[in-house]
Amino acid sequence: MLTEGRVWQPEPATPSDRAAVGRARAQRLLVTLLGDHWHAGRSPLPSGGLVAVLAEFGIAPANARATLARLTQRGMLERTKEGRRTSYRLTESASQTLRRGARRIFASSDSDDWDGVWTLLAFTLPLDDAHQRRLLRARLRWLTFWPLYDATWVTPHDRFDEVHEQLGELGVTDAVVLRSRDFELLPSTRARLEAAWRIDVLADGYQRFLERHRTVARQADAGAVGPSAALVARTELVNDWRALVGDDPDLPARFLPASFPRAQARVMFLRTATALAEPAQQRFEELVRTPERG
Template identity: 45%
Template sequence: MSVQPASPAADLPRLQAGGSPQHLLLTLLGDYWYGQRAPLPSAALVALLGEFGITEVSARAALSRLARRGLLELSKAGRHTSYALSARAAEVLTEGRGHILSFGAERPTWAGRWTVAAFSVPEDDRSRRHALRTRLGWYGFAPLYDGLWVSPHERVAEVTAILAELGIDRATVFTAELADGGPDGGHPIRAWDLDALRAEYERILAGYEPVRRRWRNGKIGTAQALVARTELMDDWRTMPSLDPELPTELLPDRWPRARARELFVELYDGLAGLAEQRVVQVVSGYDADLAALVRSHTSHGHPSHGPSNHGRSNHGRDG
């Protein structure tokens, strides 16, 4: 059996409070340089990060670190340095982008079956214990008990492959339905902290509702659109790692995931044209031919076709 690829997030820089320059840059390249392998001048990339308050020193350090990690490829022409996405980074961004943009869409009715992984790894084998738990988390499992992890989705092939790859023999993988009449405290949904998860959705809704109001009223310019859209994507990309799209049948009433996705789609798609304009403006200052290749895409995977707004748009830099 072939081993399933690791989660795209595994190859990306770890998220930090406020957004790390490395992660921010990959988000920008994924959103506006999608499908392109042509190198961009380092000065243009530094300027793009400058839109988010990243200093030149921090921006150039991020470029160097991404190159050392094999996510960017460096090229030089005289005194000018350029960077292109590596083949691995392009693949990771493509896979991750599809997962992130589809997250929270409507899913079929849940069949009521759980995938359960029970295992025993010696305490002194810490590296394999950590690797197993990390990989299970990538596929949406959570620990109901120390050696018993559960997922509400069909994940038998994935978890079996992980166990084989790590050489863990003392393990059992099975699917199961919850028996009626069991203790409430043992329900598998308790493997997730639903209060904390709800708070994350509510944070996104509260944080970006003012942006949505300003956009609908035509009061967002290109620079503001770029910053808001990119920060929204960075916030939304964390949600699949927190919520493995838990079935609605298991969730409390008025669960905020659908409302959060609705807001994400409206802003991500609606701000695309304005944000793209700002990227074009920045890159044009260094290479007009490359600026012509800049493209944004919607949540449905389609290229954006210029600015979109419900009301009057301010297309200037600081509107």
């Protein structure tokens, strides 16, 4: 049975906790769906169709409409109305964010040819701007930066242009970005960074991913997944993979144990996602044409 989420999450203890998890799941699923099926120039999607899409995942109409409202409030969706018909489209900023995310989600291989150069970012933000701080940290982690100290982050990848773009989008002007091979981590600093990378937890997450999606991967290879099942399976697959790579600093091979299962999981993910893409798209297009109900 396919499940959704990160490496592992305990069951919510109270009804309010379960409701919060359900709201978060619905939003993650819709973001994944739009990232997968939205393309530039597409007409806005009718609300009734999006509600029908989310129903495929067991999300009730009232919760689906609440999800549309929350993503609109977050600036990810733009609501339009023509007569009695309400439709939604991705905002331009959300579309750009999802396109950037797709490049990493669907990257075809691990890079083993590290040149030994690190990218370092040091920044300062107003102490009272907690929202901007949280947003910047989330975007830095997606770019594979990890903190040495609270406002000093590093990655072994060349993210010079990308981090400049993110700083500009967020209006962060007090920062230094540099690329250097002359980079020495003293023992305590290296130990803190390695602890933050959580390589053992990541390895467990990739192994769980392989186990969770192995059955549907075999069925997809055999062409035995119909459109309805393909939409759910591909969305859950991409959703789980997105969560994994979002927690992964994408370290060069020299920092990883030989048994690290990311490469095996990536091969299965890409093969299965490709096999499911066409029937999933077919079902999505059928559902978004569902007429609005009164």
